[in-house]
Amino acid sequence: MKSNFDFLSKDFPVLANFGKLAEQYCYSDANSCLIKLGMIGETIVNLMFTYDGIALPYENTAITRINTLMREGLLPRDLCDILHAIRKARNKATHENYGSVDEGKTLLQMTYSLCEWFMQTYGDWNYKNQQFVTPVEPSTTDYIKVDKENEKKIEDNLTKKAEKAAASAPKISQEERKKQSAVAAGNRQKSEAETRYLIDEQLRKVGWEADTEQLRYSKGTRPEKGRNMAIAEWPTDSQVGNKGYADYALFVETKLVAIIEAKAIHKDIPSVIDYQCKEYPQNIREVDSQYQIGTWGKYRVPFTFATNGRPYLEQYKTKSGIWFLDLRNSCNLPRALRGWMSPDGIKALLVQDTESKNQNLKQMPFDFLTDKEGLNLRPYQLNAIKVAENAVVDGKQSVLLAMATGTGKTRTVLGMIYRFLKTERFRRILFLVDRTSLGEQAQDVFEEVKLENLMTLDEIYNIKGLEDKEIDKETRIHVATVQSMIKRILYNTEDTKPAVSDYDLIIVDEAHRGYILDKEMGEDEVLYRDQTDYQSKYCYVIEYFDAVKIALTATPALQTTKIFGEPIFKYTYREAVIEGYLVDHDAPHELKTKLSTEGIHYKSGDTVTIYDPVTGEVTNSELLDDELDFDIESFDRKVITEPFNRTVLEEIAHDIDPESHEEQGKTLIYAVNDQHADMIVSILKEIYSETGVDNDAIMKITGSVGGGNKKKVQEAIKRFKNERYPSIAVTVDLLTTGIDVPEITTLVFMRRVKSRILFEQMLGRATRLCPDIHKTHFEIYDPVGVYDSLDPVNTMKSVVTNPNTTFTQLIEGLEVLDNGGKVKNQINQIIAKLQRKKRKMSSEAVTHFIDMSGGMDPTQFIEKLENEPNDVAKDRILANKELFRLLDEKKGHSGGPIVISDKEDELISHTRGYGNGEKPEDYLDAFSAYVNTNMNEIAALNIVCTRPKDLTREDLKSLRLILDREGFTQQQLNTAISQMTNEEIAADIISLIRRYAIGSVLISHEARIRKAVEKLVKAHRFSKQEMNWIKRMETYLMNESVLNVKIFDEDVRFKEQGGFKKIDRVFQNQLESIVLELNTYLYDDGGKTA
16 A cells, blocks of 8 residues: 655655554554654654764653754754654553544644655755645455564664664754755645644643544534633634634633634735634624624624744744734734733733723822832832833833843832732733842842832732742732743643733843853753854743833843833933942952963973863873963963962952951952862962961852752852852852842952953942942952953944044044035034944943033934034034044953963052053042143032032032043042052042142041031031931931032922921021031031132
């Protein structure tokens, strides 16, 4: 008898034999038919591993082998679905003695299609697809007698030969194989029966009862209470398609909620939506009106779906995915979904009233979020929530918020979640993180921060945590990792799968983490082949759910904006430092050693010790037959030199006391890899053992802690965060992002990184405030020069005619031009250069731009120039020379086996980077010269020197930005003074300016405030109530530096207590004069009149 599988006889006789037997058993022994088909799948998978030389997975099961091939890019998703389908059918047949002729016939055709793909990918690349012929049921006399024992011998023999042939076959590159696999997959014709079979499985996983062969209208299946069914071949009065039969009718209990039309893979789905999918819902039979839940114009069913079973692919938009149309509003457009809605999701959609919930959101006051007894959010956090809510109300599906590390993204999210759930704008929220530690950190906030009636979010709403896979109807928030969702969505082998309707809002924390560069690879990361693969899967998870997406990050990357769009809200590190919500860092400590400046030189004949980071082995190389050189660039990548590490760590140890973290804070050291981290810990323990420092004070915290046990790793992180020891932690990448340890006051870079995002995240570990240890700033020790190399990176080519022309040169040319055409051309050159420049401007640079341009960002500035007459535009450019000078300023920047060097090293220098002035006295002289030269040029500077009591918060913020642009910060000025006088000083910027401009006595910020308040109290006889307000003003000044009467109605600390009007009554309407008097005392510092 001729078999469909005969085409395999020459190249793959083992498969031909299994296929022929499956056909023979189809009607006589359906159980054996399913087992044989499963054996075809298993054999194909095993042969693929052998042909391509792929290592078997550690957990070597049928499931993981299939998923490994898909992850390697060798197995397209639809074929992976077929392999899982025949694997499950075989298991059921083997363990439950299950058999079904109908299922056998469907799976025979699907397996035949799989075999054709295998032939075109691993056999004859020129093989042409043939039509499958369903086997005919033989007459009773035609059944063949079976010798099972002999059958098994033949199968075993053919399997061994096939494995041997695969092992000796010519090797083909994996890239070439992937291409051929894709070509073969593109040639594969998917039948409607296959589509139906896969749809059944997909529907079952999200909560529907579905079985095309059994749950059919023609077999008497009808809607029932307590059951959610997809009933196949539901009759309608339509005259189109399959004689008016809809492929599926979806019923939530007895309610008809949707029609599904399933088509073969080559059909365009949107055309099906416009035709049959609209036709059937209009023509529901009168006899079935009992199942209707309403009428919407001419439609009697609210929703309709169309699919061909192919997973959604952007490049095959019209030929893939599950297309959905809400028929209740004629303005609704069809849209592609990545999966099916669940019965609960459909029910939620039926009662959803977005418009009224948006109104609830608009009308809900924000008072609670700023309440000191509640969340006590800061102004910028409140603004972030307002911007996000406005975007949601406006119908945006993706929102990106950029907030500097340490500015309280999690608390902002908490406020946002509370408002969204309280107003019922969203019913269930997925809080998505990419690391378990970040998820646990968020859960802690949800469980600890008090909200309404002193209850936490966890007490108000049902929250599922990281350990919970399943959600229930009552779940309102689910905290999960991207990795767990990738497993559940892309590598799902369970009976259930998340439905696209499970969540209607996804909040993505640390959204920049859509990459794995520089990341320690744990067991979850083996889900990805490489950077591109990770981004692809990360993106797939984000887009899988039919939900609004709100993402938060401190460092938006290109891949972040590709997914979520440009940030609609930004709050930068510089703004946070100037407003007092983050601490600044001091000038980095630059440590230079002999080896780091001169490099390492190996002579011919030397033996070099080699460390392999993949195997962890340390071996001696053969004697060198050539000379070998390493410079400083190679130190952290190609060379691990113990003397270099020891030399710089001995110097750093002079400045760090591990046993006094209550005063000094904690230290975080970044190492190259796990072995390097061990070396650093060992050296530090040796150094500190001489002074009797506790051994627990220094600890490595990497992914290898506790043998890679996740719980042990989390315990180590929590110890570093919450306990006295360790006070010095050495990490690679585990603590680079998202981990919140406010006590960190020192960062040590023993490695270079080339990623701007990663570097900024590393710096962000130390920016948080920590009043408990009186943290004012943080220190950076940089023996490898990473700070200088990444400050800033500039790789964009100029769009102006001459890429090397600076703004200054263009403006000099503009000054001497008077010809209209030439002036216009020159202005266009400047605009073109600014257009390019603005695309690579940092958020800090934009802040400075706005400040210097009179409140315009680069885009607004450009629009002004473009819309103004030439002479006005020219005047505007010439009036902003300083702004363009700032834009011209640029600072330089400068895997395999690693050599372990034991070359001796010695410290050459340990200096602070004070910009161009290397010594502290140079730095202070430059500051003095600047403030004296510009006292009459800069309004805020003049106010500080002549009438400081008139200074406003806005004046002070602007002045700090101006000084920051010139390289003068409060912290570095204080450090320079301390180095020169050997006395600790913590003066504020006002005192520092007055000291160097008008010779005022320099005292600390705290002492200046206390002294002024003491003078005020001595000059009056204040009541107890008045004294309490004086103390509040004193506390305010300790943090803010400037106090005027406007503050009482602007700052929440006073506004909530009744503002100026109430406080003025306490002072018998003398509050304004009291504030003026206090300001007089504040600046009574002995300075000469300016």
